[in-house]
Amino acid sequence: MTLEGDWFIEQAPEADMALGLKLRGKLADERSPYQHIEIYETESFGRLMVIDGCVMLTARDNFVYHEMMAHVSLFTHPDPRRVVIIGGGDCGTLKEVLKHPGVEHVLQVEIDEAVTRLAAEYFPELCESNDDPRAEFYFGDGIRWINDAEPGSVDVIIVDSTDPVGPAEGLFAEPFYRACRRALGERGIFVQQSESPLLHTRILKQVHAGLRAAGFADTAWAGFPQATYPSGWWSATLAGADVKDFRETAAAAKTFPTRYYTAGVHRGALAMPAFVEEALAN
Amino acid sequence: MTLEGDWFIEQAPEADMALGLKLRGKLADERSPYQHIEIYETESFGRLMVIDGCVMLTARDNFVYHEMMAHVSLFTHPDPRRVVIIGGGDCGTLKEVLKHPGVEHVLQVEIDEAVTRLAAEYFPELCESNDDPRAEFYFGDGIRWINDAEPGSVDVIIVDSTDPVGPAEGLFAEPFYRACRRALGERGIFVQQSESPLLHTRILKQVHAGLRAAGFADTAWAGFPQATYPSGWWSATLAGADVKDFRETAAAAKTFPTRYYTAGVHRGALAMPAFVEEALAN
Numbered sequence: 001m002t003l004e005g006d007w008f009i010e011q012a013p014e015a016d017m018a019l020g021l022k023l024r025g026k027l028a029d030e031r032s033p034y035q036h037i038e039i040y041e042t043e044s045f046g047r048l049m050v051i052d053g054c055v056m057l058t059a060r061d062n063f064v065y066h067e068m069m070a071h072v073s074l075f076t077h078p079d080p081r082r083v084v085i086i087g088g089g090d091c092g093t094l095k096e097v098l099k100h101p102g103v104e105h106v107l108q109v110e111i112d113e114a115v116t117r118l119a120a121e122y123f124p125e126l127c128e129s130n131d132d133p134r135a136e137f138y139f140g141d142g143i144r145w146i147n148d149a150e151p152g153s154v155d156v157i158i159v160d161s162t163d164p165v166g167p168a169e170g171l172f173a174e175p176f177y178r179a180c181r182r183a184l185g186e187r188g189i190f191v192q193q194s195e196s197p198l199l200h201t202r203i204l205k206q207v208h209a210g211l212r213a214a215g216f217a218d219t220a221w222a223g224f225p226q227a228t229y230p231s232g233w234w235s236a237t238l239a240g241a242d243v244k245d246f247r248e249t250a251a252a253a254k255t256f257p258t259r260y261y262t263a264g265v266h267r268g269a270l271a272m273p274a275f276v277e278e279a280l281a282n
Numbered sequence: 283m284t285l286e287g288d289w290f291i292e293q294a295p296e297a298d299m300a301l302g303l304k305l306r307g308k309l310a311d312e313r314s315p316y317q318h319i320e321i322y323e324t325e326s327f328g329r330l331m332v333i334d335g336c337v338m339l340t341a342r343d344n345f346v347y348h349e350m351m352a353h354v355s356l357f358t359h360p361d362p363r364r365v366v367i368i369g370g371g372d373c374g375t376l377k378e379v380l381k382h383p384g385v386e387h388v389l390q391v392e393i394d395e396a397v398t399r400l401a402a403e404y405f406p407e408l409c410e411s412n413d414d415p416r417a418e419f420y421f422g423d424g425i426r427w428i429n430d431a432e433p434g435s436v437d438v439i440i441v442d443s444t445d446p447v448g449p450a451e452g453l454f455a456e457p458f459y460r461a462c463r464r465a466l467g468e469r470g471i472f473v474q475q476s477e478s479p480l481l482h483t484r485i486l487k488q489v490h491a492g493l494r495a496a497g498f499a500d501t502a503w504a505g506f507p508q509a510t511y512p513s514g515w516w517s518a519t520l521a522g523a524d525v526k527d528f529r530e531t532a533a534a535a536k537t538f539p540t541r542y543y544t545a546g547v548h549r550g551a552l553a554m555p556a557f558v559e560e561a562l563a564n
């Protein structure tokens with residue numbers, strides 16, 4: 001069977017699975033020193049950003065991912081003030097982090113300025129807090145930045161990266177985790193997007209094992225739906241001294257709006273499906 | 283872009299979205315009096331059943347849906363003994379229901395015997411409990427069966443149907459809900475697959491409103507990932523006297539294996555994302 005008209009198709013070769021989104025047209029096509037970035041207008045998912053052939057985000061469903069990456073980690077930390085985002089060039093996670101009134105400083109370390117520039121142009125709704133005086137942008141290597149960071153100088157590190165191939169590979173490795181732990185000190189919270197539980201169970205295991213090996217006392221999973229990522233099901237992995245509990249009362253009483261995240265959703269996301277529990281126990 | 287090789291593609295026209303699964307070949311193709319049923323062998327999702335062009339199930343990911351349809355409703359009822367499944371012809375839900383030792387009788391009312399016959403042939407793992415003496419099969423109209431049922435004669439009704447178009451349309455309507463309420467009596471629990479929260483928020487609202495209008499005192503949502511259904515995110519809707527609580531201790535102490543369902547997953551599934559909460563409140 002073929003699709004009539006103009007479609008963006010992402011193939012997940014590891015699962016012999018594909019996602020299609022019907023297009024109205026292409027808005028931008030840029031080859032940066034790091035990757036190939038395309039912006040499309042879709043029929044029903046609003047604008048679409050694609051990097052090296054993979055969906056980064058659509059206007060319609062990115063809220064789930066960005067809210068989960070930001071609020072799960074920030075409500076896990078007792079008092080998050082200094083946040084570092086590694087990657088996150090589209091600024092969607094940054095926007096959510098800045099909703100927390102207690103946050104004093106957020107540094108976004110994105111290797112590719114082209115991603116942020118194109119996001120500002122084509123996803124202005126994600127970049128509306130970029131002028132917040134608490135936000136700082138540094139375009140450079142996240143691994144090097146974390147290696148050079150002062151020990152205990154960061155409260156929350158959010159790794160909002162592409163898949164663990166190419167430029168992001170080093171972000172899924174023990175040396176990086178060890179450097180993060182050093183930068184975070186004893187109370188800090190680490191969170192990383194950790195792929196599809198259904199398709200990438202092996203990666204999920206590696207992330208948890210790597211974080212434990214790097215010295216984090218506790219790890220946790222947070223699952224969530226993500227319609228335009230392979231299998232429609234995604235995960236974040238948390239690490240810290242105790243990441244299975246969070247400031248539930250504060251989350252329930254939060255004064256800023258969200259579309260996906262609630263305190264109940266946070267609690268629910270921590271519950272592991274039986275097969276994930278089993279995979280991570282071994 | 284096009285996909286090389288042989289692919290099954292399901293288009294969700296309401297979302298201008300498509301799912302592709304790479305195929306090894308076709309195993310069966312049958313036109314029953316009700317619908318067009320196809321069975322494929324896929325590359326990575328095992329066998330695939332398609333009805334009227336829509337994915338019904340794959341061998342790889344059906345466990346999530348079937349476990350959620352069966353165990354969420356059965357652990358919500360205080361003492362489920364008599365269960366009726368409307369639809370469910372592939373027998374995956376039936377198999378999960380029969381895992382509950384307290385269940386005395388399960389009647390499966392499927393309109394199309396071809397679905398069950400093909401499931402027995404191509405998905406034997408879903409049909410391995412079909413010979414259980416507690417299981418009864420009736421091939422006929424679910425709406426008529428419920429209309430004729432003795433009041434208060436059923437503990438749990440599970441509506442495991444296709445989308446609310448064609449043969450299943452009447453299963454999403456108030457007269458059917460009213461008849462279910464009558465068959466269930468005061469303590470009975472109703473559950474129905476209620477489509478994608480992201481793509482079909484309107485249907486979700488209609489289901490909840492219809493169940494309330496039909497006299498159910500309480501409704502609840504249970505969300506779960508379902509990789510091969512449109513948007514990869516699906517929902518069940520519960521109705522009864524009090525469906526936001528369940529036998530959590532019994533669920534945590536269950537003696538049968540599951541791959542997705544746990545007591546924690548059940549609790550988590552009841553938490554509504556903010557936009558669903560808002561949609562159902564209006």
